[in-house]
Amino acid sequence: MTRFAVFTLTLFVGLGGITTMPVYSDEGMWLLNEPPTSILLTKYNFELTPEWLENARLSSIRFNNGGSGSFLSADGLIITNHHIGADALQKLSNKDRNLFRDGFYAKKQSEELKCNDLELNVLQEIVDVTQQVNDAVKPNMSPAEASAARRAAMSAIEKESTEKTKLRSDIVTLYQGGAYHLYRYKKYVDVRLVFAPEENIAHFGGDVDNFEYPRFCLDICFFRAYENDKPAQVKNYFKFNPNGPVENSLVFVTGHPGTTNRLETYDKLIHRRDVTLPINLSRLRMMEATLTQYSEKGPDERRQANNDLRRVANSRKAFSGQYAGLLDPTVLEEKKKQETNFQLRVKLDQGEEELDKFLKAQKRIADIQKEFTKFEKEYSMLERGDAFTSELFTIARHIVRLAEETAKPNSERLREYRDSNLESLKLQLFSPAPIHKDLEIQKLTASLTFFAEVFGRDAPIVQKILGGANPQKRATSIINRCKLFDPEFRKELVSQGVQGLDVTSDDMVQLARMVDADARTFRTLYEEEVEEPERQAFSELAKLRFKAFGKTVAPDATFTLRIAFGTVKGYETDAKENIPFHTTFEGLYSRATKLQNREPFELPKRWLEGKSKLDLKTPFNFVSTADTIGGNSGSPVLNEKGEFIGINFDRNRYGLVRNFLYTDVQARHIAVHSKGILEALKKLYDCQALVDEITR
Amino acid sequence: MTRFAVFTLTLFVGLGGITTMPVYSDEGMWLLNEPPTSILLTKYNFELTPEWLENARLSSIRFNNGGSGSFLSADGLIITNHHIGADALQKLSNKDRNLFRDGFYAKKQSEELKCNDLELNVLQEIVDVTQQVNDAVKPNMSPAEASAARRAAMSAIEKESTEKTKLRSDIVTLYQGGAYHLYRYKKYVDVRLVFAPEENIAHFGGDVDNFEYPRFCLDICFFRAYENDKPAQVKNYFKFNPNGPVENSLVFVTGHPGTTNRLETYDKLIHRRDVTLPINLSRLRMMEATLTQYSEKGPDERRQANNDLRRVANSRKAFSGQYAGLLDPTVLEEKKKQETNFQLRVKLDQGEEELDKFLKAQKRIADIQKEFTKFEKEYSMLERGDAFTSELFTIARHIVRLAEETAKPNSERLREYRDSNLESLKLQLFSPAPIHKDLEIQKLTASLTFFAEVFGRDAPIVQKILGGANPQKRATSIINRCKLFDPEFRKELVSQGVQGLDVTSDDMVQLARMVDADARTFRTLYEEEVEEPERQAFSELAKLRFKAFGKTVAPDATFTLRIAFGTVKGYETDAKENIPFHTTFEGLYSRATKLQNREPFELPKRWLEGKSKLDLKTPFNFVSTADTIGGNSGSPVLNEKGEFIGINFDRNRYGLVRNFLYTDVQARHIAVHSKGILEALKKLYDCQALVDEITR
Structure with a gap:
C-alpha cells in the first residue's frame, strides 16, 4: 500500500560509496534551536531568519492535554482543533448543555467560558543541559544508581530554573538520550472558550474518514488566554492570511508532535x-x-x-x-x-x-x-x-x-x-x-x-x-x-x-x-x-x-515544539486516482448527499439550511508534505511570510507509517484552509466580532 | 449480581445426609425420548402425554443456521425469530432491496420468496445407539485407534439409516459421551419467505437491550416449507392461542438449545x-x-x-x-x-x-x-x-x-x-x-x-x-x-x-x-x-x-430438540425493582420517546404513524423460568394444551450464566406474546391472509 521514495540523506550512502550531492526530502520535525536553515536554503532557496523563528516560537502554543495551537490576535485569541478543544468542551457540558455536539460562540468577552483545567504553554527559551545531566552519571554506576543520579540532576536543574525564571521548566530527552534540553515555558491556566462549531461539521465523516483524504472538516475551536482576569496581551501572534496556500508553495507547520520512532533500532x-x-x-x-x-x-x-x-x-x-x-x-x-x-x-x-x-x-x-x-x-x-x-x-x-x-x-x-x-x-x-x-x-x-x-x-x-x-x-x-x-x-x-x-x-x-x-x-x-x-x-x-551525518536528522518527536516544512500538493492513490491538493464546500455537500446525510455524514442544520449562502467553490481542506504526527493537531500551517494559512488536524492513511518512516510520495498531513474557515465563520456563524479580530 | 437458589436435586445431598423430599426446580433441557414426565406430575400435577409430545416434536423445527421455529398451519407456515430469519433476509436483499431493514410481506403464495440455502429439519425419530457406538471401541485401543473406530461406527450407522429411511440421520453425542442417539429428520430445503417486520421493531433496543428485560421486540418472521413446488402439507402444527400466557401458569418451550456446560467438571x-x-x-x-x-x-x-x-x-x-x-x-x-x-x-x-x-x-x-x-x-x-x-x-x-x-x-x-x-x-x-x-x-x-x-x-x-x-x-x-x-x-x-x-x-x-x-x-x-x-x-x-441420580439431570445442550418447562412470572432486580411478567405496547412507545426515537431506539415509520390504531395495553413481550440458551431462538412457547402462546427470542442478563448454572430466582427467557403478535399484524401490517391462516 505504501511505497517509499528515496528520501533521506542516509539512504544515499550505498555500498558503492557516498554520493556528493545530498538530495533533501521534506522529512523532519526540527528543533527550534537547531532549525533546518541550510536545507531550506539549498532545497527551497528560503532564508529562515531568527526573527521568523522567534515569532513562530512565541505564537505557537502547546495544549497540555495533547495538542497544539497558536495565537491569532494581540488579545490572546487562540485557534486549535475542535478535537483538541473537545476535552474542555465536554467538561463544560452537562445534561442540558452539550457544547461538544452543538457548538458555542461567545459574542462578548464576558460570555467566554472558563475551562476547568486547561493549561497552555508557550516556549520562551531552550538551554542545552546535556553535559550537566550526563555528568551526574559516573562510569562505574549501576543502572539503578545511574537512573537515580540522572533523575536527581534533572529535578535539580528544573527546580532551579523554575525558581529563577518563574517559568515552567521541563528537561526534554532528545535522540532517545543523545541530548537533554531545558525548555522554559510561559504558562496560561486561565483559558476561556470563545467559539466551537458543531461536532458533526468538525468531525464530518467520523471514524470512517479519520486518517483519510479527501476530507471536509471544520476542525477548529477558538479559546482566549487570560491573565489577571483580563485577555492576555501578547506581542507575538500569527497574522491570518485569508487566501490560504498556493499549490506547490513552501509551507511550515509549528507544533508539538507527540511520538515518533524513527531513530529506534x-x-x-x-x-x-x-x-x-x-x-x-x-x-x-x-x-x-x-x-x-x-x-x-x-x-x-x-x-x-x-x-x-x-x-x-x-x-x-x-x-x-x-x-x-x-x-x-x-x-x-x-x-x-x-x-x-x-x-x-x-x-x-x-x-x-x-x-x-x-x-x-x-x-x-x-x-x-x-x-x-x-x-x-x-x-x-x-x-x-x-x-x-x-x-x-x-x-x-x-x-x-x-x-x-x-x-x-x-x-x-x-x-x-x-x-x-x-x-x-x-x-x-x-x-x-x-x-x-x-x-x-x-x-x-x-x-x-x-x-x-x-x-x-x-x-x-x-x-x-x-x-x-x-x-x-x-x-x-x-x-x-x-x-x-x-x-x-x-x-x-x-x-x-x-x-x-x-x-x-x-x-x-x-x-x-x-x-x-x-x-x-x-x-x-x-x-x-x-x-x-x-x-x-x-x-x-x-x-x-x-x-x-552531523545534525541532518531531527530527533524523534517528544511533544515539544518543532518546526516542519513541506510543499502543498496532491498525490496519486494506490488505485491511480489523482487527489487534488484541496477540497471544497461543494465536495462536502456532495459527500453528505451521497451518504444520505446519515451519521457520521450528517450535516448540522446550520449547514443544510445555509448552503445557498456559501460560495461552494471555496477551498475547505488541503494537504502538504510537511512532516507531522499525533500531537501536531491544531498546529498552524504557515506560508513563507509566517502567516497563518490553515490549521493541521490529521494525516492521510499513507501517513500512518510515519512513526517509523517518512515518505512524501503519498503521505500528507491534512489542514483546514484559512479561506474555508473565514467563509464558514462569515456566512454561517453569526460571529462578526471573531472574524474582525482575526482579520484586522 | 446473580444469586443462586437451592434448585437441583444434587444440591440436597449435604454432608449431614440425604433429604428424603426432592424439590424440583424448572431446570432442564430434556430429551424428547427421556421427558421429565414424573417431575411435571410431581411439581405441576401435569400429565405429559405421548400425544402431546408427539405433536410438539413434529411441529417443532430446527433452522440449520442456528435456531428454532415451528409450524403454525397445515400448509407448512412457519414462525421463527427475525434474527433467525435474518440470514435468509440478508441473502435475499441487494443494493436496491433491503428486506432485513425494511421487512417483507407476500400477499399471495406466488409472491413468497425462495431462500438461497436454508435447510429445515423436523425430528421424526430417536434411536439409542450407545451400545453400537461404544462397542466399536475396544479396551486396548490407543486414543487414535479409538477415535477412528468410533467415527467409523458412527458414519456407518448414519449411512445405513439414511439409505434405509431416506431421512437425514445424525448421531448426537449426549452427556459429553455418556450416550449416543441417532436422530432422524425430515428435511425441507425449499423454504420461502412470507413475512418479516422492519429490523427496528424486531430488534428494538439493539445491542443495548440485548440480554436485557423489560423488552419490546417484534422478533418474528414467517416462512413456508415447500415440497414439489407446493406448500408442504403437514399433519402436525401448533394451534395459535390469541390470548397468550396467564401469569404463574405452566409453560413449555420446545427448541434446539445450542451449548451448555453444566455437566462439565x-x-x-x-x-x-x-x-x-x-x-x-x-x-x-x-x-x-x-x-x-x-x-x-x-x-x-x-x-x-x-x-x-x-x-x-x-x-x-x-x-x-x-x-x-x-x-x-x-x-x-x-x-x-x-x-x-x-x-x-x-x-x-x-x-x-x-x-x-x-x-x-x-x-x-x-x-x-x-x-x-x-x-x-x-x-x-x-x-x-x-x-x-x-x-x-x-x-x-x-x-x-x-x-x-x-x-x-x-x-x-x-x-x-x-x-x-x-x-x-x-x-x-x-x-x-x-x-x-x-x-x-x-x-x-x-x-x-x-x-x-x-x-x-x-x-x-x-x-x-x-x-x-x-x-x-x-x-x-x-x-x-x-x-x-x-x-x-x-x-x-x-x-x-x-x-x-x-x-x-x-x-x-x-x-x-x-x-x-x-x-x-x-x-x-x-x-x-x-x-x-x-x-x-x-x-x-x-x-x-x-x-x-437416575436420569434426573438432562444432558448438556447439543443443538437438538429439547423440551423445557417453567412458570410465567416476573422477578426482582438486584436494585430491588419488581419487574412484571409482561410488557406492553405502551412501554414500547414511552421507551422510544424517552430515548429520543434515536437508533437503536428508532421506531419504524409504520409504528410511529400507526400508534393510534393499537390497543396500547396489549401485552408485547413476556418472561418465564423455562430453561433456554442460544439456539432456542425462535422456539415456540406452549401452554398446557400445547398451544402456541408466544415465541422465545432471548434471555435476561441473569440468564447469561445459564451455561454453567441454572437459576430461577431472577433468570428468565424472553418471548414475544401471541396477543402482541396478533395485534401488530392486524392493526399495523396489511396482512389479513397471514392472520387468517394462523388463527383459523
Whole structure:
C-alpha cells in the first residue's frame, strides 16, 4: 500500500560509496534551536531568519492535554482543533448543555467560558543541559544508581530554573538520550472558550474518514488566554492570511508532535511489533467496544462518553496503521537498510573502534527488549494503569503518591512529583470537571476484565485486586461509594498526607494503595532495566550519528515544539486516482448527499439550511508534505511570510507509517484552509466580532 | 449480581445426609425420548402425554443456521425469530432491496420468496445407539485407534439409516459421551419467505437491550416449507392461542438449545475461563470493531455487514456474560459444591471402587485440559478457521477437503464429509447467495491481523501464510482475484476433484491448500488427545451419575430438540425493582420517546404513524423460568394444551450464566406474546391472509 521514495540523506550512502550531492526530502520535525536553515536554503532557496523563528516560537502554543495551537490576535485569541478543544468542551457540558455536539460562540468577552483545567504553554527559551545531566552519571554506576543520579540532576536543574525564571521548566530527552534540553515555558491556566462549531461539521465523516483524504472538516475551536482576569496581551501572534496556500508553495507547520520512532533500532521496532502493539491494540478494542456500547444507551450516555470514545478510536486507528506498517516486510527491510548504511558509514568514516561501539549499543538495545518483554504486561497494567481505566483511580493514585513522594527530597521523587511540576499536577487533580459514575463503572469493569484475561483469574495479583468478586461487582462497589467525585474531598485528603490515607474508608484510595507496591516495583524495573540502559545505548548511537551525518536528522518527536516544512500538493492513490491538493464546500455537500446525510455524514442544520449562502467553490481542506504526527493537531500551517494559512488536524492513511518512516510520495498531513474557515465563520456563524479580530 | 437458589436435586445431598423430599426446580433441557414426565406430575400435577409430545416434536423445527421455529398451519407456515430469519433476509436483499431493514410481506403464495440455502429439519425419530457406538471401541485401543473406530461406527450407522429411511440421520453425542442417539429428520430445503417486520421493531433496543428485560421486540418472521413446488402439507402444527400466557401458569418451550456446560467438571470450566474465553473474546471484539467500522462507511456497507455484525455482537455479549460468571468466585464455588456432593453420593451409595473411577475420570479431564492448552490457539486459528474469517475461505476449504475426503471410504472421512451429510453440505457450498467483495477483504484482513498478533509476525506459520505482504495486502490480493464468488466455478472445481485443485490459479483455493496439512494435524491432535479421551472420561462420570441420580439431570445442550418447562412470572432486580411478567405496547412507545426515537431506539415509520390504531395495553413481550440458551431462538412457547402462546427470542442478563448454572430466582427467557403478535399484524401490517391462516 505504501511505497517509499528515496528520501533521506542516509539512504544515499550505498555500498558503492557516498554520493556528493545530498538530495533533501521534506522529512523532519526540527528543533527550534537547531532549525533546518541550510536545507531550506539549498532545497527551497528560503532564508529562515531568527526573527521568523522567534515569532513562530512565541505564537505557537502547546495544549497540555495533547495538542497544539497558536495565537491569532494581540488579545490572546487562540485557534486549535475542535478535537483538541473537545476535552474542555465536554467538561463544560452537562445534561442540558452539550457544547461538544452543538457548538458555542461567545459574542462578548464576558460570555467566554472558563475551562476547568486547561493549561497552555508557550516556549520562551531552550538551554542545552546535556553535559550537566550526563555528568551526574559516573562510569562505574549501576543502572539503578545511574537512573537515580540522572533523575536527581534533572529535578535539580528544573527546580532551579523554575525558581529563577518563574517559568515552567521541563528537561526534554532528545535522540532517545543523545541530548537533554531545558525548555522554559510561559504558562496560561486561565483559558476561556470563545467559539466551537458543531461536532458533526468538525468531525464530518467520523471514524470512517479519520486518517483519510479527501476530507471536509471544520476542525477548529477558538479559546482566549487570560491573565489577571483580563485577555492576555501578547506581542507575538500569527497574522491570518485569508487566501490560504498556493499549490506547490513552501509551507511550515509549528507544533508539538507527540511520538515518533524513527531513530529506534530494528530490534526495538520488532519488539513494538511483537509485544507492545498487539497488547495495546487488544486493550484499545476492548475499551472502544465498552465506550460504544455505553454511548448507545442514550443521548446523555453518548455525551458523557463522546470524548473518550473519539480518543480511543483515534488511537486504535493510528496503532492499527502502525501495526500494519510493521507487519509489512518492506517497511522493516527499509529500516534494516538504513541501519546497515549507518553502520557502514561508521565503519568507513570512524573506524573499527567506533564500529565496535555501534555494534555493542545495538546489541544492548536488543537485549533490553528481551528483558522488557518479561515484565512489560505487568508494567503496563499496574504502573501505566491499564488495569484501572478510571478517572477516579488516576486521582486516587496521585493522592496516594503525592503524600509519599512530597515527603521525600525533590531529587529522589518520581519525576511527576518534582517540585517544578506540582502546580500543573494539582490543576488536574483538583479540577472541578464532572466525572460520570456509570461511565466510570463501565470503564473500570472493562479494564479489570481485561486484566483478568491477560493474567488469569487465579494469578495472585488478580486475586488480590478482585478479591471475592468479579470485575463488575468490584467496580460497582468501589465507585458507588467513592467520595473522590468531590474536588474538596481530594484537597482535604491531600492536605492530610499519609495520615489521611491511613484512615480513609474510600475503596478507590485503598485500591490505589493496594497496588502501589507492585506498581512501583515494575516502575523501578522499567527505569533501571529499560529506560536508563536504553538512554545510555541510544546516546552512544546518537554520538556516532552526529559524527557521521552531523545534525541532518531531527530527533524523534517528544511533544515539544518543532518546526516542519513541506510543499502543498496532491498525490496519486494506490488505485491511480489523482487527489487534488484541496477540497471544497461543494465536495462536502456532495459527500453528505451521497451518504444520505446519515451519521457520521450528517450535516448540522446550520449547514443544510445555509448552503445557498456559501460560495461552494471555496477551498475547505488541503494537504502538504510537511512532516507531522499525533500531537501536531491544531498546529498552524504557515506560508513563507509566517502567516497563518490553515490549521493541521490529521494525516492521510499513507501517513500512518510515519512513526517509523517518512515518505512524501503519498503521505500528507491534512489542514483546514484559512479561506474555508473565514467563509464558514462569515456566512454561517453569526460571529462578526471573531472574524474582525482575526482579520484586522 | 446473580444469586443462586437451592434448585437441583444434587444440591440436597449435604454432608449431614440425604433429604428424603426432592424439590424440583424448572431446570432442564430434556430429551424428547427421556421427558421429565414424573417431575411435571410431581411439581405441576401435569400429565405429559405421548400425544402431546408427539405433536410438539413434529411441529417443532430446527433452522440449520442456528435456531428454532415451528409450524403454525397445515400448509407448512412457519414462525421463527427475525434474527433467525435474518440470514435468509440478508441473502435475499441487494443494493436496491433491503428486506432485513425494511421487512417483507407476500400477499399471495406466488409472491413468497425462495431462500438461497436454508435447510429445515423436523425430528421424526430417536434411536439409542450407545451400545453400537461404544462397542466399536475396544479396551486396548490407543486414543487414535479409538477415535477412528468410533467415527467409523458412527458414519456407518448414519449411512445405513439414511439409505434405509431416506431421512437425514445424525448421531448426537449426549452427556459429553455418556450416550449416543441417532436422530432422524425430515428435511425441507425449499423454504420461502412470507413475512418479516422492519429490523427496528424486531430488534428494538439493539445491542443495548440485548440480554436485557423489560423488552419490546417484534422478533418474528414467517416462512413456508415447500415440497414439489407446493406448500408442504403437514399433519402436525401448533394451534395459535390469541390470548397468550396467564401469569404463574405452566409453560413449555420446545427448541434446539445450542451449548451448555453444566455437566462439565470444575477443571474444564477453569480451562474455559482461563484459556478458551479470553482468546475468543479478544477475537470477537476485533471482528465486531471491523464490522462496525465497515458498516459506518455507508448504507450499502451497513446492509452487507448487518447480519454478521449482529451475530458477532450477540456472541460477544453472551461470552462476556459467561466470562463474568466464571470470574465470579461464587459461581465456581457452587460448581465445586455440586461436584463434591456428587462425589460424596458416589462414595456413600456405590463404594470405594466406584469413587476411584470417579476420581480418575475427573483427574483425566483435568489433564486433558492441560494438554489442550498447548495447542488450542493453533487448533482454533487453523482448523476452526479463526485466522481466515471469510466466506470464500470456508468455501475453498470445503472444496479442497471434499476432493480429498470423498476419495476415501465413508468410514475414514472427516465427520462433515460423511455420505449422509453431503447433500446438506452442498446446499451451502453451491448457494447463490451474494458474497460482498469489500466486506470479505475487511474480514480477512482483520482475522489475518489477529493471527499475526497471536503468533507473532515471524512465526513460521504466519510467514508461510502472509509471505512478503501484510494482512491487508495479502487479503486484498487474494480476494480481488478470487473466482469463488461464482457458484458455477465452485461446482466445476468440485467436479474436477484433486486434479482441478492442482491446476487452479485461484489464490483462495491455494491458501486453503497451503494451511490444510497444518490444520489437519491440529484437528487430529484435538480428536485424539482431547475429544476421544474426554468422551471416555465423561462417559465414566455419566454412568456414575445415572447410578447415583437416575436420569434426573438432562444432558448438556447439543443443538437438538429439547423440551423445557417453567412458570410465567416476573422477578426482582438486584436494585430491588419488581419487574412484571409482561410488557406492553405502551412501554414500547414511552421507551422510544424517552430515548429520543434515536437508533437503536428508532421506531419504524409504520409504528410511529400507526400508534393510534393499537390497543396500547396489549401485552408485547413476556418472561418465564423455562430453561433456554442460544439456539432456542425462535422456539415456540406452549401452554398446557400445547398451544402456541408466544415465541422465545432471548434471555435476561441473569440468564447469561445459564451455561454453567441454572437459576430461577431472577433468570428468565424472553418471548414475544401471541396477543402482541396478533395485534401488530392486524392493526399495523396489511396482512389479513397471514392472520387468517394462523388463527383459523
